Every structure is written in structure tokens, then in C-alpha cells.
Amino acid sequence: MSNVKIEERIEELEMKVTFQDQLIEELNQSLIQQQLDFRKFSRILENVVSQVENIGTDSQASNNVESPPPHY
Secondary structure (H helix, E strand, O other): OOHHHHHHHHHHHHHHHHHHHHHHHHHHHHHHHHHHHHHHHHHHHHHHHHHHHHHHHHHHHHHHOOOOOOOO
């Protein structure tokens, strides 16, 4: 192989590595953002579940309290 061909191949490989490095960094940033979003949505879901459980508990407690007779 001639030196020119080798240099061209090396340049091409360097460009590919540079592109791959950029792509890996973009994917890493996307993954970080997804993990943050997942944690946020998990906290929101925990809050909603807790609120739903409290609604069920509150309605059961109010059913157990006797209402006053109709003549009051």
C-alpha cells in the first residue's frame, strides 16, 4: 500500500471515531435525562398512589361515623 492510501484510511478512521465519540456523548446525555425523568415520574406516581389510598381511607372512616337522626 502506498503512504497516501494509508493516510487516507487513517483519516477516515479518525473521522469515524470522532463521530462515534459525539454520538456516544449524545446518547449518554439522553440517558441521563431519561433517568431524571423516570425518577420524577416515580415520585409523582408514589404521590398519586398515596392520595388514592388516603381517599379510600377517608371515605371508609366517614362511613363508620353515624349520621344524626333525620329530626335533627
